[in-house]
Amino acid sequence: MIKIKDLSKTYRAGKELFKAVDNVSLAIKGGEFVSIVGHSGSGKTTLLSLMGGLTAPEAGSITVAGEDLQEISDDRLAALRNSTLGFIYQFASLMPTLTALENVLLPTMYSKGGRGRKDAVQLLEEVGLADKAGAYPAELSGGQQRRIAIARAFINEPQIILADEPTGDLDEDTEAEIMGFFRHMNRERGVTFVIVTHNTALAATTNRTFRMTGGRLAVA
Numbered sequence: 001m002i003k004i005k006d007l008s009k010t011y012r013a014g015k016e017l018f019k020a021v022d023n024v025s026l027a028i029k030g031g032e033f034v035s036i037v038g039h040s041g042s043g044k045t046t047l048l049s050l051m052g053g054l055t056a057p058e059a060g061s062i063t064v065a066g067e068d069l070q071e072i073s074d075d076r077l078a079a080l081r082n083s084t085l086g087f088i089y090q091f092a093s094l095m096p097t098l099t100a101l102e103n104v105l106l107p108t109m110y111s112k113g114g115r116g117r118k119d120a121v122q123l124l125e126e127v128g129l130a131d132k133a134g135a136y137p138a139e140l141s142g143g144q145q146r147r148i149a150i151a152r153a154f155i156n157e158p159q160i161i162l163a164d165e166p167t168g169d170l171d172e173d174t175e176a177e178i179m180g181f182f183r184h185m186n187r188e189r190g191v192t193f194v195i196v197t198h199n200t201a202l203a204a205t206t207n208r209t210f211r212m213t214g215g216r217l218a219v220a
């Protein structure tokens, strides 16, 4: 489902070069439930952005759902990002002028599928926020905003979820609920998960864990 070969990504800041992802290879099959752990600055977010086609590598290849991200057209890439992939970003990214329900529905505006209000309400229920459908982000706690962003990632029925520290600012009970929801979507719908976390206990609940250290990836 995701195949990465000899992938490297270097950031340039002035004259300084910084290799955030260093020659990483990795294969994740459809229906897998995997985690990536590592210290802050080890390159986890960069690797996830590469997998999602949000940034381009300077070396190596990335294939997602059979498509080579360096080869496909911008339109195909946009369609892949909108429909095949669901992103949960490390930092909340809700539209402040839209309600919780409208935020969850936002990705459907750029896609053909028939998902609508009922599905969005159902997803809000699954993340425990059915009563907040009409609330604006500013009226929600950080953890609630995060759960809205989680619901939004599922609205277009993605095959793959890329989640960057999805439960980082949630209390333990809510974290367990969200992980339960992820597991449910994994088992019942076959959704493939790649979950970045620095919670090793949470990582231990996934089927396979990789560790990132200074841009290099190893099986943990």
Ligand code: ADP
Pocket: 011, 012, 013, 018, 020, 038, 039, 040, 041, 042, 043, 044, 045, 046, 047
């Ligand atoms: P993690 O998610 O593991 O904390 P990141 O992938 O965010 O790590 O960052 C890896 C390294 O790359 C860090 O040293 C960070 O400072 C650097 N970095 C990330 N994004 C950029 C950028 N846009 N420009 C320059 N350096 C960056």
Ligand code: MG
Pocket: 044, 045, 046, 090, 164
């Ligand atoms: Mg990060």
